[in-house]
Amino acid sequence: MSLAAETQTFDMSAAEAFTGQVGATLNSGAVAAMMSIGHRLGLFNVLAEMPPSTSGAIAERAELAERYVREWLAVMVTGGVVKYDPAKKAYHLPAEHAACLTHGAPLGNLAVYAQAVAQLGQMQEMLITCFETGEGLRYDDYPCFHQFMEEDSGQTVVAQLVDAILPLAEGIEERLEAGIEVLDAGCGRGRALIEMARHFPASRFTGYDLCGDAIEYANETARKAALTNIRFKQRDLTGYDEKNRFDFITSFDAVHDQKDPQALIRGLKGALKPGGVYLMQDIGGSARLENNFDFPMASLLYAVSCAHCTPVSLGQGGLGLGTMWGWEMAKSMLEEAGFPSVEKHVLPHDPMNVWFVARN
Numbered sequence: 001m002s003l004a005a006e007t008q009t010f011d012m013s014a015a016e017a018f019t020g021q022v023g024a025t026l027n028s029g030a031v032a033a034m035m036s037i038g039h040r041l042g043l044f045n046v047l048a049e050m051p052p053s054t055s056g057a058i059a060e061r062a063e064l065a066e067r068y069v070r071e072w073l074a075v076m077v078t079g080g081v082v083k084y085d086p087a088k089k090a091y092h093l094p095a096e097h098a099a100c101l102t103h104g105a106p107l108g109n110l111a112v113y114a115q116a117v118a119q120l121g122q123m124q125e126m127l128i129t130c131f132e133t134g135e136g137l138r139y140d141d142y143p144c145f146h147q148f149m150e151e152d153s154g155q156t157v158v159a160q161l162v163d164a165i166l167p168l169a170e171g172i173e174e175r176l177e178a179g180i181e182v183l184d185a186g187c188g189r190g191r192a193l194i195e196m197a198r199h200f201p202a203s204r205f206t207g208y209d210l211c212g213d214a215i216e217y218a219n220e221t222a223r224k225a226a227l228t229n230i231r232f233k234q235r236d237l238t239g240y241d242e243k244n245r246f247d248f249i250t251s252f253d254a255v256h257d258q259k260d261p262q263a264l265i266r267g268l269k270g271a272l273k274p275g276g277v278y279l280m281q282d283i284g285g286s287a288r289l290e291n292n293f294d295f296p297m298a299s300l301l302y303a304v305s306c307a308h309c310t311p312v313s314l315g316q317g318g319l320g321l322g323t324m325w326g327w328e329m330a331k332s333m334l335e336e337a338g339f340p341s342v343e344k345h346v347l348p349h350d351p352m353n354v355w356f357v358a359r360n
C-alpha cells in the first residue's frame with residue numbers, strides 16, 4: 001500500500017481513542033502494582049478497620065513510614081480505590097471496596113492477584129533474555145512464588161474444598177472418611193492436602209513437589225498442626241511411575257507447567273489403584289485464543305503464562321504449554337492416558353478454573 005493510500009485509510013479518531021485506552025492501561029497497571037505492595041504490607045486491612053483517617057494515623061497504625069504511605073494512598077485515591085476528603089485530609093476504604101481487597105474478604109481477596117502484576121516487573125530483565133534465547137527459568141528465580149500460590153490456593157481451593165470441590169467426585173468423601181491413600185501431585189506448600197488431612201483423619205496423605213523450600217514449609221505446617229496422617233516429599237514428577245499406590249490423586253493447577261504433562265497424567269493413572277479417582281484442577285481457558293476474548297482476567301492469565309508457566313516448563317526442558325493451554329487439551333490428555341471416564345466441571349463461583357474427575 002502506498003503511503004498516500006495508507007494516510008487516506010488512517011482513522012484519526014480511532015487512533016486518538018486508542019491513545020486514551022493505552023493511558024488507562026498504564027494507569028491500571030500502576031494501580032495494580034501498587035495494590036500488591038498494599039496487600040503485602042497489610043494496608044488494606046488497616047484501612048478497612050479505620051474510620052476516615054489522615055496518612056499519619058494510617059501509617060502509625062500500619063507501623064510504616066508516613067511519607068511512603070501518603071504517596072501510596074495518592075495512587076489508591078486517583079485509581080478510585082480509596083476515597084479522600086481534602087478538607088480533613090482523610091482517607092477511607094469503603095466497605096464495598098474492602099470486600100474484595102482484604103484478608104478473608106467475602107468476595108475473595110483480589111489484591112492477592114496484584115502480586116502477579118508486580119512480579120512481571122521483577123522478572124522483566126530475565127524475561128527479556130528468555131525472549132532472546134528461547135530458554136526457560138527455574139522456580140527459584142521467582143521471589144515469593146510459593147507464598148503467592150499458597151494464598152491463591154487458600155481462596156480458590158481450600159475455602160471450597162469440602163463444600164463444593166470434593167463433592168464433584170461422587171463417593172470420594174465416604175471413602176476418605178473410611179480411610180484411603182491420597183496423593184497430591186505438585187502440592188506446593190500443601191494447603192489443600194493439609195486441609196484434607198485435617199478433615200479425614202482415617203486417610204493417609206502424601207504430597208510431592210519439585211521445590212524443596214515449598215516441601216519444607218509444608219512439612220513444618222503439618223508438624224505445627226500436629227497432623228500424623230500426612231507427609232510431604234520433594235520429588236521431581238518427571239517420569240513418575242509408581243504403580244497401584246493411591247485411591248485418590250489430586251493436582252491443583254500443577255499439570256500445565258510440568259515438563260511433560262501427558263507423561264505425568266499417564267504416570268498418575270498408573271499410580272491409581274483399580275477404582276481410583278483423579279481430581280484435576282487447572283485454568284479453565286480455551287486452547288483457542290479467539291475463545292478467550294471474554295474469559296475472566298484473560299490478559300493477566302496470558303501474562304502469567306508468558307512470565308511464569310511457560311518459562312518454568314521450558315526451564316525443565318519441557319513443552320512450555322502455558323497457563324492457557326486450554327481445557328480441551330487437558331481433557332484430551334486425560335482420555336489419551338486411558339481413563340475410561342472423564343467428567344468436566346466448572347464451579348458457579350469460580351469461572352476461571354476447570355475441574356476434571358477421571359476414574360480408573
Ligand SMILES: C[S@@+](CC[C@H](N)C(=O)[O-])C[C@H]1O[C@@H](n2cnc3c(N)ncnc32)[C@H](O)[C@@H]1O
Nearest residue numbers: 149153186187188209210211236237238252254
Ligand atoms: C502453580 S503451582 C501449584 C502449587 C499447588 N498445587 C497449589 O495449588 O498451591 C505448580 C506446582 O507444580 C510443581 N511442579 C512443577 N514441575 C514439577 C515437577 N517436574 N515435579 C514435581 N512438581 C513440579 C511446582 O513446584 C509448583 O509447586
